[in-house]
Amino acid sequence: MTETTDFALDSSLGLSLVVIFGLLWIVFGWYLGRSNKTHEDFALAGRNVGFALAAATAMATWVTSNTTLVAPQLTYQFGIWGMVGYSFAALGLILFAPLAARIKRLMPHGYTSGDFIRLRFGRGAWWVFMVISVVYAFGWLVSLGMAGGILLEALSGLDYHIGMTAILIICVGYTLFGGLRAVIATDFIQALIIIIGVVAIAWFLIDTVSLESIHTELTLNHPRLLDLMFPAAIMFLFNNIFFGLGEIFHSNVWWSRALAFKGKVAFRAFLLGGLLWLPIPIVTGFIALAAPQLGIFPPSADMVGPMVAAKVLGKMGAVVVFIVVFSALASSLDSLLAATSDLVTRDFYHKKLRPQATDQQLFKINRYCIAGIGLLTWLLCLPQVATLGALLNFAGAFVASTIFPIVLGLYQKRLAGKFAAAAMASGTLLGLVSYFVIGFYVAALTACAVSAVVCAIGLLRSNHDFDWEQLQESS
C-alpha cells in the first residue's frame, strides 16, 4: 500500500494560484461591469442573455461544491448509489425549464422569486418564504466558502481559513464590479473549464488505476459501496432529488436567470443546462471509488475528490483539480451573492423600507448588500461547524417545502396564500423534526410530502380565483 502523507501542492504554489485566479476574475468582472448603467443592468444583465450564455450559466451555477466535493463525498459514503443518485439532481434544472418559461411569461418585468410570492400569495407567505430563502442562501454560501478552505487544505495543507477567506474576497470582488453580467460571463468560461477538467481527470484516473483494479479492491474490502441494495443509499435517493428540486424551484439564483434570459430562451437553456450537468456527478463521484485502491482515507469525506485526483495526476493534476474546483465554487458563489443581494435590495429595501428609492440608490444598495453578505458569510464560515454534506442536508428541510406551493402557485389560480404559507411553514417544521429524530435522509422528503398534503387540502377547500394580471407589477 502506498504512503499518502505528502500534500500534492506546495503551499506557496497553492496561494499563488489563488492570487493569480483571483486577480484575473476581478479584473474581468471590472471590465464587464463598465457597461452597467442602471440597477436593471446590474441585477438582471439588461434581461438580454442569449441561448449559449444562458445554457452555460444554468449548467455552471449548478456545478458547485455539491458536485465537485459533495458528489465524491456521497459516493465515498454510499457507493454506486451516491454518484447515480446525485446525478438525479439534474432533474431540478430539467423540470425548472417549463417553470422558467411560465415565470418569464407571467412576470416579464419581475425581479425576484420574492416578488412572485408576495404578489401571488401575499405578505404572510412572503415572510415564510423569505425565512426559508435566507436560511438556504446562507447555508449554501457557507458551504461554498467552507469548500474553498477545504479544497486548499486537502491539496496543499494550507490552513482552512486562508482558502475560505480568499474565495470569498475574489467572488465578492468581481460580483461587486460586474453584477449579474460578470457572473454570467465568468460562468460561461468556468463551465468550459469544468467540463474539460472533469473529463481529463476521469480519463487519467481510468488510465492510471484501471476500472478492474478499483472493482476488485471494492469487492474485497468495501463491498457495501457496490451494493445496489445499500439501505442508507436507497433512502438517500429521493430525498436528494427533492432537495435539488426545492433548491432550484425556490431560489432567486434561478429565478433571476429565468428573468434575465432573452425572449423564449429560458425553456431550452434550462433543459440543455440540465442535460449537460447530468453526467458530471457521475464522473466526479467515480473518482471517489478509486480512493481505497490508492490508499486514500480522507480526514473528512468531503476531501476525498481533490485528494484522489491530486494523487493520480501528481502536481500538475493537483493544479488542474484546483482550477476546476475553484471555478466550480466561484461560479456558484458569485451567482448566490448576486441573487441574494438582489433579493435583499428588491424585497426588503425597495418594497418595505424605501419604495421611492431611485435607480441609482438601488444600484448602490445592491453593492453594499453584496459586500455585507460576503462579510457575514465569512464570519459564519470561521468555525467550520459541519461537513458540507451535513450542512446542505439540513437546508433540505427548508427548501423542499417550497416545491408544491411554487409549482401550484405558477399554474393554479385556486391555491390561496394562507395555504401556501401553511404548506411551507408546516413542511419546514416537520422536515426539521424528521431531520433530528430520524435522520438527514428523510428531511427533504418529509418537508415536500407535508407541504404537498397541505397544498392539496388548500386546492380542495379554497374558492380563491387569482388574477394573473396582479403579477404584472411595475418596477
Place this chain on the structure above:
Amino acid sequence: MPDRARFVIHIALLLLITLLARPASAYVLSPNVVQSNTAVPQLSAPAQSREGYFVLRLSEAPTQNLMVEYSTDESFQKVERRYPWFGDFQSMTLTGFGDGNHYFRLITGSNETAAGSEQHTQLSNVVLVQVDHYSLTHALILFGFGGVLFVILVVIILQQHRRSQEHD
C-alpha cells in the same frame, strides 16, 4: 461605484496579495522519520454506524507516521487491513463496512515496519465500531413513497405546462 465600496475592495485585494507572504502551515511528514519515543495518540470512534461509514479520531495531531489496523477480532489475531493516516490531520473517514463488529487500533511506522520488526512499533487503544445497517424493508418503503410523490409532481408540471402552452 461608491468611494467606500472601492476602499473596501482595495483593502480586500491588498489582503489577498499579502496572503502570499504568510508562512505555509502545511505539515509534511517525512516517510523516513519514525519517532518511536513519542507516545501514540488515543484513538476514538463512534460506537455504532447505521450507514457503514464512520470517522476515527485522534486525541492530538500525529507527530509520526501512523497506520490504522483493522480486524474483526478484538485480539487482532488476523489483521484484515492497514490504513495509512493522512498528514497531520486528526481524523480519518472509513467507509463501505458491512454489518458486524469492527475493531481498530493505531500502530506507529510504515507497513513494512509493522510487519517486520515488532519492537519498533507501538500500539494504541482498541476501538470498536458496531455497524448495523438500516433495514432494507424500511429503506424500500421510503423509496416507494418518494417515487410516488415524485411521479405526482412530474405529472402536474408536464400537464400544466402543456395546458398553458395550449392556452397561449
